[in-house]
Amino acid sequence: MMQYDCAIIGAGPAGLEAALTLGRARRTVIIFDNDTNRNKVTREAHGFITRDQISPSTFRELGKRDLANYSNIHYMNATVEAITQSNGSIFEVKTKEKSYHAKRLILATGMHESYPEVPEIQLFYGKSLFSCPYCDGWELQDKPLIIIADGDEHALHLTKVVYHWSKELMVATNGYPISNEIKEVLKHKKIPFYEEKIKKLHGDDGYLTEVELKSGEKLKRSGGFIAPLFFRANSFAQQLGCELKSDLEIDTDILGRTSVKNIYAAGEGQELAPSSLILSAADGYKAAYGANSDMIEEEF
Structure with missing residues (x-):
């Protein structure tokens, strides 16, 4: 079974940017998405330079088109049902149909609202x-x-x-x-x-x-x-043992590293607070940079 360098859960701006950055760093990436993004009800998104007034659906399609330029990035339209970690290293990401394995994990699942x-x-x-x-x-x-x-x-x-x-x-x-x-x-x-x-x-x-x-x-x-009111659509961070701050924000450093080695978080789901496209994308870039830097140090 193929083992990816990184699995990314969520294909909002944070997840898409993380996948692009890691892909361009010559990492094998698999990104999962089930089209439940919070901003899909919005007709226009604003504040992202060169993309002001873009619809969220168009933004996602353009992002997926960018990823398609890289054969080492694999996009999966599927719901992740469970994530486990074996021997403190390899992550197993389970969907209804199949399981996938990766060395690193980026949680970019965003949040939902009531x-x-x-x-x-x-x-x-x-x-x-x-x-x-x-x-x-x-x-x-x-x-x-x-x-x-x-x-x-x-x-x-x-x-x-x-x-x-x-x-x-x-x-x-x-x-x-x-x-x-x-x-x-x-x-x-x-x-x-x-x-x-x-x-x-x-x-x-x-x-x-x-x-x-x-x-x-x-x-x-x-x-x-x-x-x-905002809430996470899943409890992957808690189940994997990531520390939370005030039961809301996932505790990370500036590069998205959580308290659990090889797990990173980015986007709205990290802070459980609304964000903009541009800030979430920046979070995704930083988490990808952190993950790739850690792999470089480990491999050198």
Whole structure:
């Protein structure tokens, strides 16, 4: 059975960049992906120089096309079901159909998100409701927006950031109470806030026009931002013994090395926090550089 130099789990910007960097370093690479990337609901991605306004699906296809130029990089459209390590060295990556072996492992699985508990909110997410002002604030600048968050602290943080792009804001915590301290901050900035549950979002084809509260009051809004909760779609890092910081972030050094030898982490799944395409790609490059440097030292 073929033994790869490195197996990469996840083909988002971090995984794709890691595969390209290792491939160009003359390493045999196998990268696994099951098309569950978090940003697939977004029509356009922004902030990556030369790729501004690109769709996530196009970005991935261009990345896969780059990898196809290298015969030593193998792309697998498959879900990884388990990863084990034998004798503290070789990794066995198992899919439903087959097992693969590699000397190094890069975890670039990204993360998933759960939305505030608002009926059919997912129909608007990625079209007129977003989670990152740095990604989508430009398109919503100066428009009447709403901040939706299940909790006042998340709402306040997001409001502070979005306020830079639009002063015409409302805050809805969807049934969660707002502390008096935060109420005073919002009042000072003349930002209306609503604690009652959201009954329904109104709009056409995912483009928001009104937010209807449980009382029946309707708030006219053109879009907004939500504060989702983030989680890993798998527990590979924990199962393999990688140390975590605060039960969230995988503990790594600057080159993505985890606490377990020969395991590296990159991208959003490393910090369990949203990131941009360009930062995730940079993480992938650094993890690949770390893995290749370690192999060079070992082989010399």
